[in-house]
Amino acid sequence: MTYEKGPDHSRRKERSRQAILSAARALVMEEAYEKVTVEAIAARAGVGKQTIYRRWPSKSAIVFAALLALSEDADGQSVTLPDTGDLATDLKLVMRATAHEFSDPPFDKLIRALNTEIANDPALAAEYREKLAQPLDEAKKTRLRSAQRAGQLDPEADLDLVLEVLYAPLFQRWLHRSGPLTPAYADSLVDVTLRAFGP
Amino acid sequence: MTYEKGPDHSRRKERSRQAILSAARALVMEEAYEKVTVEAIAARAGVGKQTIYRRWPSKSAIVFAALLALSEDADGQSVTLPDTGDLATDLKLVMRATAHEFSDPPFDKLIRALNTEIANDPALAAEYREKLAQPLDEAKKTRLRSAQRAGQLDPEADLDLVLEVLYAPLFQRWLHRSGPLTPAYADSLVDVTLRAFGP
DNA sequence: ACTGCAATACGGACCGTCTCGTTTCTTTTG
DNA sequence: CAAAAGAAACGAGACGGTCCGTATTGCAGT
Numbered sequence: 001m002t003y004e005k006g007p008d009h010s011r012r013k014e015r016s017r018q019a020i021l022s023a024a025r026a027l028v029m030e031e032a033y034e035k036v037t038v039e040a041i042a043a044r045a046g047v048g049k050q051t052i053y054r055r056w057p058s059k060s061a062i063v064f065a066a067l068l069a070l071s072e073d074a075d076g077q078s079v080t081l082p083d084t085g086d087l088a089t090d091l092k093l094v095m096r097a098t099a100h101e102f103s104d105p106p107f108d109k110l111i112r113a114l115n116t117e118i119a120n121d122p123a124l125a126a127e128y129r130e131k132l133a134q135p136l137d138e139a140k141k142t143r144l145r146s147a148q149r150a151g152q153l154d155p156e157a158d159l160d161l162v163l164e165v166l167y168a169p170l171f172q173r174w175l176h177r178s179g180p181l182t183p184a185y186a187d188s189l190v191d192v193t194l195r196a197f198g199p
Numbered sequence: 200m201t202y203e204k205g206p207d208h209s210r211r212k213e214r215s216r217q218a219i220l221s222a223a224r225a226l227v228m229e230e231a232y233e234k235v236t237v238e239a240i241a242a243r244a245g246v247g248k249q250t251i252y253r254r255w256p257s258k259s260a261i262v263f264a265a266l267l268a269l270s271e272d273a274d275g276q277s278v279t280l281p282d283t284g285d286l287a288t289d290l291k292l293v294m295r296a297t298a299h300e301f302s303d304p305p306f307d308k309l310i311r312a313l314n315t316e317i318a319n320d321p322a323l324a325a326e327y328r329e330k331l332a333q334p335l336d337e338a339k340k341t342r343l344r345s346a347q348r349a350g351q352l353d354p355e356a357d358l359d360l361v362l363e364v365l366y367a368p369l370f371q372r373w374l375h376r377s378g379p380l381t382p383a384y385a386d387s388l389v390d391v392t393l394r395a396f397g398p
Numbered sequence: 399a400c401t402g403c404a405a406t407a408c409g410g411a412c413c414g415t416c417t418c419g420t421t422t423c424t425t426t427t428g
Numbered sequence: 429c430a431a432a433a434g435a436a437a438c439g440a441g442a443c444g445g446t447c448c449g450t451a452t453t454g455c456a457g458t
Binding site: 212215241245246247248249250253 | 437438439440441
């Protein structure tokens, strides 16, 4: 009797799991977020609604899991930042990439949906910080610490604060659509941050 | 003769308008935002649903109008920032007040609801910038220009960028609940900003 | 024949529209 | 200058529709 977990039992589980997450991702990226329904996800995934509710308690959780699965795929690459020895150059590269990414409509829709959910759900916000934000921040802080050792950044600087000053303006401008996310803008944020926290 | 618009024709309009906005405000501040429904607003205001739909096209528009009405009441006061002659002191006062305001649960709920809506509705975001954000930013920029004349701020500084660096970290920390909004934190944002844009 | 899942039926909440009968204001008229 | 008639806006709530989250069914694989 398959009293605990059947072995190929889990293969099916995994297949439907992927189908659901992939369908959720596709829908969030192409539709207005209000139009993304659990029923639509189930239909797109070729899955019964019950199969979804068996695994996730809410739409927010699905969307979050879908995004999380994305970042877990790209895990190996994205945990390290470039380190050419010049902090300004490296940060500008990263900030320009971030600005460009946020300007991509499908990605914009996905991140906007995620932000909508985490802004209104403290538990999901905590999970977001733990599973997504913190690992990325740690990678950035590693690069910053290297810069501190190289004398390019105030050794006393609060690195969390540095990251906020660097990223939050970009994030706010994106969220409120209060201005364009140009490469020049990305560069100026790096310049400002380094002027504030420079050695 | 009153041949165009009836003058006290508008009296009942105004009364129901106020009742609706006040009910919307109360509900948003006390309930989880998903539980705020148009039907609940109508019931609380003692008003038919049609009276709401006659005036506003969506729940977002009602919530926005409710907040806007608040800020229009306090119009006379809030358009000017203190100017003691010392920029750091004045900004710290304002930033501490902002941090404290965002820590007030009812206000938190209201602003969170507003941000949820404007993040997903470009048209509403534009109205938000025009009617709420820009006037406040102008008041802040007036104070910053005064500081530029007093030699306390780089005369070449991009004031929009200054405001972003000053406020966006606070906003992001609040939105993502990634840290406490203490007076010390408010102060440190002012310090960082002045180090970046100082003379 | 048993089991796990897709499909779908179901009651409930809320949407946005609509139709009522009533209230409130404007205009007409004796 | 009332009092009556008319028009406009209103509170209430019925209505069909969508989506939610749960319960049931019937088919496919083993």
